[in-house]
Structures are given as C-alpha cells and as structure tokens.
Amino acid sequence: MFFRIVSDSFGRKPRRKLLTAAALALGIGVTTATLSVALDVGDRLEREFRALGANLLVTPQADTLPLEIGGVDYRPVSEGAYLPAADLGKLRTIFWRNNITGFAPFLDVPVAWSISGRTLPEGLANATLVGTWYRHDVPVSDGTIFTTGVSVTNPWWRVQGRWFADNTPSASNAAAECVVGSSLAQRASVNAGDVLAVKSGDRTQTCTVTGIVSTGSREDDSILAPLEFAGTLAGQPGRYRTMLVSALTKPEDDFSRRDPAKMTPDEYDRWFCTPYISSISQELREILPGTEIHAIRQVAEGEGRLLGRVSALMWLVTFAALLAAGLAVAATSATTVLERRAEIGLMKAIGAGNRMVGALFLTEQLLLAFIGGASGYALGVVLARVLGQQVFGIAPTSRLILFPIVLALAGVVVFLGSFVPLRSVARVEPAATLHGE
C-alpha cells in the first residue's frame, strides 16, 4: 500500500517531480564539480608552482663555508668538496622517484676567457663558467633514460639561438658548445657562432657559442657550458658542487614540522609515506652519501601557504554550492507540500497519522534525492571536466568515491529541505482542507 501510493504519486505528477529532480541534479552537479576540482587543485597548482624552480639544494657535506656574493663563489677551485655526477640516475630509483620532476648539477669555474681573433675590453677578461645540464640523458638502473637539467629546474630561463648540445660523450673535443649570459654577451659583444677560448689554471679549452641566455639572475654574467666541459676544465671531471632538485611535495603542515626521530613507528610510517619535503630530503640524504640536502625554504614555505589559501577558498566555494543546492530543494519541496494540502487532508481524514504522511513524503523526496543525486553526479563529472580543461588544461581525475558521498549529501540536503514543510503537515486540519479553505 505504502509503495503503491509512492509510485502512484510519481506516475500522476511527473512534471512536478521532474522539476524537483532537475533542481537537485543541478545543485548536486555543481557541488560535484567544485568538489572534484577542490580535491584536485592541490596537485594541479603544485605542478604550476614548479615554475618557481627547484625546492631542494644538494651540497657536499664536507664543504668549507661557501664565499658567495650574488651567486658567484669566490673560493678557489682547489678548495671545497665535490660530488660525483655519474650515479645521479639513482635519484630515479627512490621511493618518491615519480615526485622528482628534475635535477640539475652545477659546477662553477672561474676562468680567464677570450673570443678568438678579438681582444676583450678591460675588466671583462675574467668570468665564471657554469657547468650544468640543459637536457641531459641520465641512465637509470632500471634501463630507462631520464632526461633532465635546467630546462626542468629553471624553466624561466630563455635562450636566443639554441642551447648547447648536452650529450656529447667527450667534452674536450673541438665540437664543444656553450651559451653566454645576456648581460655578459652584450658587454663583450659576443654573438652566436663565436668561438671562445676559456682558461683555468694551465688548462685551456675552446667552445662554440650557440646562443645567448637570459635568466634574470647571476647567470646573465657568466658562460654556461655542459657539466663535462666544466669538469675537465677544472680538473674535476664528472663532478659537481651543487645540485638543484625539483620535487613535487605536499605542503608543510604541523605534522611535517615535527622531528621524525621523536615519532612513534606508526607516525614515522605515515611521515615517510607522505611526500613532505622533509621526507623526500631524508631519502635523498640516504641515497646520496656525503651530501647535505637543504630545502629551499623560500619556495617551500610560500608554496604551502598559498596552496592552503587556495584550497580553503575552493572548499568554501564548494560549501556555497551545497548551500545553493539545499536552497533549491527546500524551495521545491516546500511548494510541493503546500500544493498538496488537499491530498494530505484526505489522507488524514481516512486515518493516516502525521507520522505516516511524513514517511510517505520523505520516501518520495529521498527517492527524488537518489535520482537527482545520481544524475547530478553524472552532470558534475562533465562539468568538472570542462572546468578542469578551461583552467588547467587537464581534466581532474574522476573519483568514484565521490559518488556515495554526493548521494549522501543529496539525501541530507533533501531531508533538511523537507523538514520545515513536513512539520506544517502536522498542522493540516483535514476538515478545513477538504472544505476547500
């Protein structure tokens, strides 16, 4: 009997029901869309933040105090410790290998230089040659090749012409290439195609300029060459002095700021299995013996704060969407009850209690919630896809886990929305209603 009344009511006034379901579907759709974007926004923006450059710095442990002004190291080449660049492929074998988006080793060599066939103006004959990778192929022990370098860690660097070829095995051959920083190039009027002779100690090497690079920082005043080239020049082949690592991390929170040594085993596991910058540096420290890993806190901190703000904003917007959906349902269900006073009066007249009538209406509404919620979810997935494409160029991952959550939300919204009108059911006087008042 109960179900017959419910199904009857659906059959009799399909348009009204459709309207309620549509309102609900719309509300739930928007909620689903904002919810999936809110869940995804951290990952998406995190990738965006890598445009800020690397967030980890690797230096030798046994190093002397660096004497750097404006990024130029004033220590002699003979001083300070060096690290081997040959086995950097193992960075891609750690637990968090997929979070390591790139790395670039650096070796600075103070050089005396000249352009073939020209003498340099006074005060320009000394410069810094920065050895690094642009797009270097690093063999990984699992047989794959990982291509990385400053193209990943310093994406804001621009080159006029082209970058040096990175993968020539022998750096000492005549075909060595380099690029010159824009400021230095302007002052010494260096052009692509010039051949430079660089001298460090008693070693002299030549390289062909392939481009002019503009970085907005100290490299604008130096010569950039492949790491191997700089290594041979400095008499430290295959070694580097500092390395930038770009890693996708989870922003810092209160948990990550605790000292891992003081955690319980469970907490330690949780810490280790979360890509905090501290847990990634811990792993790097273990795999690169003799190094010190510094988090570049400027980037890490700012990133964490901004991501926090943005995701709070997204949760708020999601909440607003839910509120709007609740509003829609409350309005439609209020009018439903108001419109059907006569029906309610009749039911009451032939002996239905308030509870019975309430249960009937609630079942109807919950059924609507299910239908509206399910179609709203489908709508929301499409909306999230469009939104993600619009904003990030990538659709957010669709999460099935959202489906039950969204259905439950629809149920709650419908329940709350129907609550007030259902209470007015109790006040319906059968006699008065049937009388037509």
Next chain:
Amino acid sequence: MAPRSMFWRILRQLLSASRGRLSVALLALVSGAAVCSALLGLYLDAESKLTREFRTLGANLVVSPPSGHGSEPALADAGVMGRIEAQRTPNVIAAAPYLYLVGETSGQPVIVAGTWLDEVARMDSWWKVDGRWVPSRDDRSECMVGRVAARELGLAAGSPLDLRSGDRSVSLVVAGIVNSGGSEDNQVLLNLPVAQELANLPGRIGVVELSVAGSPAQLNDYANRLAAALPGLEVRPVRQLTEAEGSILGRIRGLLFWTVLLILVLTGLCVLASMAALAMERRRDVGLMKAIGGPMSRVLRLFMAEAGALGLAGGLIGYIVGLGLAEWAGERVFGMAVTPRWEVLPLTIALSIGVALAGALPLRLLSQIRPAEILRGE
C-alpha cells in the same frame, strides 16, 4: 489619481495578506543574494589578497648598477634609498639596501652582508630564526648569522663575534641564527652602517632589493616608475618569481571565476524556481482581477511590482548578510577581513530584482486564460 492609489493599496494588501508564502520567497531571495554578494566580494578581493600572499616569497624587484657584475664593487650611492623611499606606495612591502664584503673571523673568511635588518624582517618573513631578529636598523652591536656559517664558526644566539676586514674590526653579539635555505645561510647579516665602516665604504651600497605586492602589470608599472626616478641604475624584476606568479595567479583567477559563475547561475535558477512557484499561486488573484474588469497589462504590472519589491528587499537584506559571510570567509581563508566592495551592492540588487521579475514572467501566460476557468478551480 484614484487608480494610482488603488494600485498601491492592492500592492500593500498583496504584501501583507499572505505573509507565510512571501516569507518563503523572501527567504529564498535573501539566501540567494547573500551567497551571491559573499562570493562576488570574495572573488573581487581574492586577487589582491593572493598577490600579497605571494610576497612571502621575498624580494621581486632588484635595483643594481647597470649591467651589474656581481663581483665588481660598483656601488650606488646611499642617496638612492632616499629616492626609493620617495617612490614608496602602500604596495611596497619592504625595501632593503645590501652591501656585501668578505670579512674574516678567527682566520676563517665569511661573507658579511650589511642591510637594514628591520626591512629584511618584513621582506623575508619566511626565515626561521633561532633567537630573535635585530629589531632596528640603527642597532650597531648585534648581528644575525646564517645556519651554516654559525655551525662552521661555532656560534649560537647570544655568543660574541669579532669581525675583521683589512685592518678594521668590529665586535658584535649574535642575536639570532637564520635558517633561510638560501645563500643567507652562509652569511653574517648586520646593519648597513657597520658593514660600511668595516668595508671602509661610507655611504655606499651594492644592490637594493624590494618586495612589491600587486599584479604583474602593476609590478611592471612600478618598476618603470622606479627606473625613471633612478636614472643610470638598472631596475629588474626577479623573473623566477614574477613569471611563476603570473601563471599561478592566472590559474587561480580562472578557477575562481568559473566556479563562482557556476554557483551564481545555480543560485539564480533556484531562486527563479521558487519565485515562479509563488507566482503561479497568484493565478486565482489574477483570474479574479480579470473577471472584475482589470486590464491584463495593469494586473501584470501589479504583480511585477510585487515581485520587484520582493527582489529589492531580498537583495538589500542579502547584501548585508553577504557582507557578514564574506567577512567570516575572508577571516577563514586569508586570515584577514575582505574589504567590502561597493560595486557588489548594485550588482546583487540588480541580480535579485532581475531573478524575481523573471520568476513572475510565467504570469504572462495567464493572459490567454479565461477568468471563469480559473475561478471555477481548474
């Protein structure tokens, strides 16, 4: 005159007679308008709040001698700071001059950076400091030491430090140990006059770093203004930060725009639905008025006026509620209140009235209906 006073009387009657139904509609309008005004307020304010947030990343503008080679002691005059101060706007969060030199302490060379430590505290608020900051730029007896330098030199907060350069020397006390993750970790930071004395370069500085809030376009504007005020010097935005900032802000702005638009449309539709339901309940009244000879246009005008009044009231109340909501939300999200925007008020009221009127439009359909049928109850 008579028909006009009649119009207002009926309108008053309409508004006061069916309070229950009207309050449901008003509630819908108010909550819709509140959500709209809160989201609009938040959206309009988000960008300026976020650009300020970006300033936790530190300096984004560098003033240096032309084609400044980092190693050359090509120093600008300290008078530069006066001209920079003259160009100061509320957007400039901090401006700090720097003078670097290689100092020496107990035989170990170390980089000494002379600056205004109070400005640095504002510019590089992300630094973790063990101990405390040096509170004033005039303090000549205290310094701060980078983490790595402190470890190499065996210093802690409170320990004394003697610095030498050539035949000049100063004695200082370490106020705090700095952990920045950058080059400051290897340096000794002290106030500019002390460094100038130590380097024997009175009144000279090397570079000036500024932290300026604002959109990339505003930053560019400011850099150009500064360059015009400082002829012969190079004013250069820090590309690493400005480029990333621009792209991230663009993404966030897009994200907010689309979601807020979606929710505004949704809220509008919801309120529209409940307004339409209210209007349809008026069909009996419309029928009656038609039956006693009211022309359709005037009857419609009456109900439109009712809807418009509801919309106005809903918009106004909603705007006030929305202000409170936006303030609460701003506090939650940004840790500071959202500055109220006046353009939100007309926008909210216009939206609210528009939606209310659109909700009353279905009444137009009733012009085809014969009064007798409605009055009979069909």
